[in-house]
Amino acid sequence: MDGAALLKAEKKLTPHLAKVLVYDLLFGKGLKCGGRWKVLVLKHRARLQAELARLKVRRKVSCNEDLLAPTEGVIQALQVPRYVRVNTLKTCKDDVVDYFKRQGYSYLGRATRMEELSSLSGKQFLLDPHLPELLVFPPQTDFHENRLYVAGHIILQDKASCLPAFLLSPPSGSHVIDACAAPGNKTSHMAAILKNKGQIFAFDLDPNRLATMSTMLVRAGASCCELANQDFLTVDPSDPKYSNVTYILLDPSCSGSGMVNRLPAEESAPSSERLRALARFQRKALSHALRFPALQRLAYSTCSVQQEENEDVVWDVLQEHGPAFRLVNVLPSWPHRGLATFPGAECCLRACPAATLTNGFFVAVLERQQECTSQGSSSSLPAEAEVDGGAERSQDGEGRGPRSARKKRRKKSRCVK
């Protein structure tokens, strides 16, 4: 528009209206509007088209799309591998690996270092070094039409988003609450960990998201979930229905600032007012969750990279609840830890494209302190998985040597109060 001196020539044309009209003329379906604006812009058609052609020659590109400068988010999204979670309710890792091998993919085994994930190319794939049922393909691999995806045998889920259910790891038969559950990727992951034995009480405020979730759970074969369109803050912790709830996953609404393929950073940065409102809700929800009397272990997560929604929420609520709960030092080999804003914050996990090849994410695992438990011993707690040290779960989902892992974990659990 500058090159064609459009706004100089047409003083009555505002910049916003000019952009819409020129977009339609050059990139859209042509100028559909009638009246004087159409006449006015059509007068400049030849110059505008010539300027567009000149711009492409200058930038050495042949199609219009190539004129778009990739935003930071797009560049990061291009680097994040395609993660595929094997849905163990319907199949097993070895069968999925065999299927992809038959499709011409070459399986490189289990990765031991993150660098192996970033160097994947073509039709190569790996088993993730941290999560036992997560396959890793090169970025941009699209499986949305794949037979296994359509049949619910594989779930397309970012690695960071698999962490909360994996770290919570409720044993088969547990009663679990998924406080803010829709659209349900983490719920179906927990159902798989429970092997559909036990009960997941899943809440969400949004009926449309719950409807999507319901379809998704059927496709995934998750049959141990009870869905409720209810504000989690109104769920009564003293209701006998929840008296056996020992595990809670809380993944509340957040700013989503960690999602890489969103708007450019400057457009998506949440305002301080929005952050305050979100953090207020997140604190309330976390504090409410810790009131469930039989609760043993809780995973708190967000897809936000803001300290206000992550470390600050966890620290405020831990202080509010006194010594009853402590942070667990999860996945010690994970390279990116919580910001050191309070003693023990490094027990939390952070994720981001550069350090962990995932979307931006935060997870904290809280555990009831032994002496504060109302249920006696914490013997039902699951083994913790690590890259090194071999606590990787076997195909049927059982931990190796849960008792020794539990002992180890007690040592590693870091009391922050």
Ligand SMILES: C[S@@+](CC[C@H](N)C(=O)[O-])C[C@H]1O[C@@H](n2cnc3c(N)ncnc32)[C@H](O)[C@@H]1O
């Ligand atoms: C980050 S999303 C959850 C994503 C989900 N855990 C998953 O993995 O698919 C947050 C959800 O919290 C729901 N939500 C917000 N406030 C809520 C409340 N007070 N009670 C229950 N759900 C709530 C939103 O409707 C939204 O679906």
